[in-house]
Amino acid sequence: GQNIDQPTEMTATEGAIVQINCTYQTSGFNGLFWYQQHAGEAPTFLSYNVLDGLEEKGRFSSFLSRSKGYSYLLLKELQMKDSASYLCAVRAKDGGATNKLIFGTGTLLAVQP
Amino acid sequence: GAVVSQHPSWVICKSGTSVKIECRSLDFQATTMFWYRQFPKQSLMLMATSNEGSKATYEQGVEKDKFLINHASLTLSTLTVTSAHPEDSSFYICSARDPENSNQPQHFGDGTRLSIL
Numbered sequence: 001g002q003n004i005d006q007p008t009e010m011t012a013t014e015g016a017i018v019q020i021n022c023t024y025q026t027s028g029f030n031g032l033f034w035y036q037q038h039a040g041e042a043p044t045f046l047s048y049n050v051l052d053g054l055e056e057k058g059r060f061s062s063f064l065s066r067s068k069g070y071s072y073l074l075l076k077e078l079q080m081k082d083s084a085s086y087l088c089a090v091r092a093k094d095g096g097a098t099n100k101l102i103f104g105t106g107t108l109l110a111v112q113p
Numbered sequence: 114g115a116v117v118s119q120h121p122s123w124v125i126c127k128s129g130t131s132v133k134i135e136c137r138s139l140d141f142q143a144t145t146m147f148w149y150r151q152f153p154k155q156s157l158m159l160m161a162t163s164n165e166g167s168k169a170t171y172e173q174g175v176e177k178d179k180f181l182i183n184h185a186s187l188t189l190s191t192l193t194v195t196s197a198h199p200e201d202s203s204f205y206i207c208s209a210r211d212p213e214n215s216n217q218p219q220h221f222g223d224g225t226r227l228s229i230l
Contacts, residue, residue: 033218042206042221043157087156101147101208101219106156 002026004104006088011110016078020107022071022088030099031091034062034073037106038084046086047073075109083111116140117209119222127230128199134192134225136207142187143209147219148180151204163190197229 003025012018024032031050035043049055049064049071061074073086088104118137126132136146144165149157161182162170169182181193190209194201204226208219 040204040226042224044221045218048218085156099210100159100162102159103149103157108154 002090002092002102004088004090004102006086006104006107008105009108009110011112012075012078014078014080014111014113017074017076018078018109020073020075020086020088020109022073022104024069024071024088024090024104026069026090026092026102028093029066029090030093032062032064032071033089033091033101034060034071035087035089035103036084037087043087078111080111080113083109085109116211117207117220117222119207119225121225122223123226123228125228125230126197129196130229132194132197132227134194134205134207134227136190136192136209136222138188138209138211138220141209141211141213143190144187144212146184146190146207146209148182148190148192149206149208151206151224157206160192163192165190194227197227199229202227202229 005023033048034046037043047062054063059076064071085106085108087106089101091099091101116139120135124132146163148160150160151157159172160175163182163184165184171177184190204224206224208221210219
């Protein structure tokens, strides 16, 4: 089966750094994605990891350890507009050719002044 | 600009009505599209995988006769919620990925907020 876990909520201060963790247990792992979703809107792509290590993109970085089934999203220099839900999603093959994207429960981040 | 277009954005209708939602890929041909449902303060739940020219693959617990999926062309998939009831009220989102760029992320439509009275 597929299982993806994230903390439900986090709070951080404007200008600070926050790390959002994601652990997963899936079969046919084929990449891990992080998405940002503001309330009432569709998710927007943040980062993608398929190999172990750190991927940096501006204020956002994402890390993956496939052996540990673990990833984190690091947000630096937090801004108020970063208040949103952050979704960890694993792309997994379902035994056929289709790669499904399975989402975690999402982490609601509140950035405070 | 948007690469996946979803229509309509909002639907409010009476119980028993059937509602059709369209998902179009604008810049590429999508042999596979995905349909998700999201309840308030919850994550996206994959409902089904829409396959062009063949039957959709439904996730466990999703009624295929309730949620009809048609993927008649390489750029269009439709989800029809048949005889909708208040418990079907939710945020429905489609996504698609350019098969020519396998490492690219799925692109999401803007979603459809369905409210059944």
